[in-house]
Amino acid sequence: MTPDSLRLAGNKLLPLNSAMTPPTPPEALTATEEAQRLMSAALVIGLLAAAAALVLFTWLGREVLAGDVLSFDEHVRGMVHRSASPWVTAIMIAASLYGGPSVLVPVGVAVALAFLVRGWPRGALLVIVTLAGAGLLNWLLKFSFARVRPEAFFDYPLPGSPSFPSGHALYAASVFGGLAALLSARLKHRSLKIAVWTGAALLATLVGLSRVYLGVHYPSDVMAGFSVGVIWVTAVSFGDRLARHRRRLA
Numbered sequence: 001m002t003p004d005s006l007r008l009a010g011n012k013l014l015p016l017n018s019a020m021t022p023p024t025p026p027e028a029l030t031a032t033e034e035a036q037r038l039m040s041a042a043l044v045i046g047l048l049a050a051a052a053a054l055v056l057f058t059w060l061g062r063e064v065l066a067g068d069v070l071s072f073d074e075h076v077r078g079m080v081h082r083s084a085s086p087w088v089t090a091i092m093i094a095a096s097l098y099g100g101p102s103v104l105v106p107v108g109v110a111v112a113l114a115f116l117v118r119g120w121p122r123g124a125l126l127v128i129v130t131l132a133g134a135g136l137l138n139w140l141l142k143f144s145f146a147r148v149r150p151e152a153f154f155d156y157p158l159p160g161s162p163s164f165p166s167g168h169a170l171y172a173a174s175v176f177g178g179l180a181a182l183l184s185a186r187l188k189h190r191s192l193k194i195a196v197w198t199g200a201a202l203l204a205t206l207v208g209l210s211r212v213y214l215g216v217h218y219p220s221d222v223m224a225g226f227s228v229g230v231i232w233v234t235a236v237s238f239g240d241r242l243a244r245h246r247r248r249l250a
Contacts, residue, residue, distance in 0.1 A: 050234035057165075057227035060220050064147055064164050073150075073218035080213050081153055089154060092210040099207030100168050101138075104175045105131055111179060122240065123182045130236050134174035137228055138167045153215035165224035166217045172207040173229020176200035181237035204229075 063069035097103070108131045115124035147164035161167065180200035184193040208226060211217040 047234065047238075050231045053227040053230040053234075057224050057231070060224045060227070061145065061164075064145060064220060064224075069218075069220045073220050076219040077150065077212065077215065080209075081215070084153070084213070088213070092213040093156070095206045095210040096168065096214055096216075099172050099203070099210065101135070101171045104171050105135075108175050108179075115182075120182075120186065123186065126182060126236055126240055127178065130174055130178040130232070133232055133236070134171050134229070137232060138165070138170050141165055141224075141228065142167065147218075147221070150215060150218055153213070156214045156216060158216055163217055164221045165228055166208065166211050166221040167225065168211050168217075169204070169208040169222040169225025170229050172204040173226045174232050176204045177229060177233040178236055181233055182240060185237075185240060 060069065108127050112124040112127040115121070115127060142162040142164065145164040146162045149158055149163040152158045177200055180196045183196050187193050187196065204226070208222040211222055212219050
């Protein structure tokens with residue numbers, strides 16, 4: 001090493017390039033470590049929720065195949081129907097109409113286009129993946145269990161597809177939950193993240209409740225739809241966060 005490549009730093013000689021390289025600010029390290037901790041906590045919570053949802057769906061599926069869940073379903077259906085009123089019925093019909101796949105799929109495509117305009121191409125792709133996965137899971141599971149639908153209330157038109165799981169609940173959980181997961185990962189303010197997740201949970205719950213209220217699904221159908229939606233959203237969110245983490249390290 002030549003003298004030109006050395007620089008005096010205090011009482012020690014250091015390589016010139018090392019002396020010229022500024023140290024990493026402590027606050028930058030702290031921010032990175034904090035982000036990693038938050039990401040790890042979010043992934044752990046998501047995986048636990050997915051595991052619980054998988055256990056619930058497995059149990060419901062066995063009960064449906066065995067016919068043991070019918071007493072629970074009929075009890076809840078009767079209890080919900082006894083609380084009916086004209087204004088509640090109007091709200092539930094609207095929730096069922098606007099919370100179904102025929103509306104949520106175009107909304108998801110519109111959001112994907114908005115993500116592209118915003119400069120979030122991966123987010124846009126994951127929205128499309130979420131929609132496609134929800135549709136495939138809904139079709140496969142419905143025709144695998146082939147459960148006959150209950151008798152509808154209020155002369156509401158009964159869909160021709162099998163009952164288990166609820167497609168409305170699955171799509172609502174997947175679309176609202178998926179958008180909340182993708183948006184919250186890109187928002188900086190915690191209050192906005194909480195608002196997004198709260199709104200998504202309320203909307204999905206309203207859609208699922210509307211299907212039981214109108215009598216076109218058993219409660220176990222809706223619970224199963226939510227369970228599958230949670231599992232699918234967790235998978236999509238995990239992929240998004242993993243890609244973001246790798247991008248930070250690159």
